[in-house]
Amino acid sequence: MNKDKYKEHDSSAQQVLPFETNSEELDTEGLQEWIVEAKDSGERIDKYVTESCGEDISRSQIQLWIKNGDVVVNGKAVKPNYKLAEGDNVRLIVPDPVEVSIVPEPIQLDIIYEDSDVIVVNKPRGMVVHPAPGHYSGTLVNALLHHCTDLSGINGMLRPGIVHRIDKDTSGLIMAAKNDKAHLSLAAQLKEHSVTRKYIAVVHGNVTHDQGTIEAPIGRSSEDRKMYTVTDKNSKHAVTHFIVLDRIADYTLMQLKLETGRTHQIRVHMKYIGHPLVGDPMYGRNKGNPIDGQALHAGVLGFVHPTTGEHLEFEVGLPDDMTHLLDVLKTL
Structure with a gap:
């Protein structure tokens, strides 16, 4: 693999060559x-x-x-x-799933947009997106089921309406489909990489380039199979674009835009270039966590409306814990 970890947009530096294979993820029906x-x-x-x-x-x-x-x-x-x-x-x-009753729960939602096709929610850090073993309550799906009478059924009873996910300890915007037609449209846009997804992150160290692209394949780690890493083995093409917003002491505030959507992509790519996310429990540095979970916020989400064809784009500010983190860093 090429040793250059990222390239500037306006430079001729050689980029990491993508290597794409059919990486197997857990298939809960196979x-x-x-x-x-x-x-x-x-x-x-x-x-x-x-x-x-x-x-x-x-x-x-x-x-x-x-x-x-x-x-x-x-x-x-x-x-x-x-x-x-x-x-x-x-x-x-994997055996056929045993019927599980997912109970609607009156959990308050920060709803940014809603109509008969789609709902966009600002998910708090710490909330799991959909039920899974060990997490059958308190999830975004539990909250959506209480709020909505209609969610798409394409992903089954455990993930109604869920088109994409963000990690439990990542805050920010996530969309859900309220009918199957909308689900198929949004899923197709994600597959075509036409959905706009921009994140704000605080990382360790000063990133030297003001902007650039990290293009490096991601697959499961051979050292710890719960983790992902940049590797040429059983990996998938992954691209993250970044812009430096500010450098604060020995930290950098960044905007990151996903071109692809691999599991833990931003967290893995930032670790790969030597600038892991502050507070990341899996890929971060062992020097105490000033924030409960990685300092990563999905601040911008844009897509084409499944019915009207209108391009919609939403933006939400940083959560209080990340604002507080930045205030603390500025005192250093």
């Missing part, structure tokens, strides 16, 4: 399969599968699947404490 590498030899099967599946599936859920025979090693059922060997073939066949 099959997952892994071949155990030497570094994972001796690891418990329940821990290995949990880390391989990522953040949304708990270890207790994986243990239950193992006991039920939904996880097999070399074609045979095993116990949750089975120790893996190099070359083992591990297969997870």
Whole structure:
């Protein structure tokens, strides 16, 4: 991989070459399969599968699947404490979901826009977008179900209306579809990279370029399967554009615009160029967190209305915790 981590818009610096493959994400209705590498030899099967599946599936859920025979090693059922060997073939066949009642909850929403097709909400930091094992209440979906009588059903009963996500500890704008037609339109725009998504972030260190583009493929980390990293192996093309807004002491305030939408993309790309997000619990620096979660805010969201064809764009200011963080940094 090219060693240049990013390029300026007005420079001829060579960019990181994209490398695109069919990276497998967890498919909650299908099959997952892994071949155990030497570094994972001796690891418990329940821990290995949990880390391989990522953040949304708990270890207790994986243990239950193992006991039920939904996880097999070399074609045979095993116990949750089975120790893996190099070359083992591990297969997870995710069972059909058990019907779960997602209860509408009277959670206050900061609604920025709403009509019969779409709703745009300013999500607070700390709120999970949709129910998942371990998070069946207090989510954005629970709140939307209480507020809306109509949400699209394309993503099933656990994710009604949800077209895209932002991380639990990222605040800001997120849209949801109120019918299937709107859902398909918004999903197509996301796939075509025509949705405008701009974020404000505070990162460690002074970013030297005033603006630029980070173009580097993202895939699961081989060291920790809950995390993502820039890699040429089983990765997907990822592009993030940035503009420096201010440099404050040993920190930088940035605007970041997503061209693609990979899992943890901004967090991974900023770590990759040596400027991780302040407060990021997974990709940040171990020097105390002055903010509860990464200092990342989805401040701008724009899309074409599914019915009228009008281009809509919304912007919300920084949450209080990020404003306070900047005030503190300015005293340094």
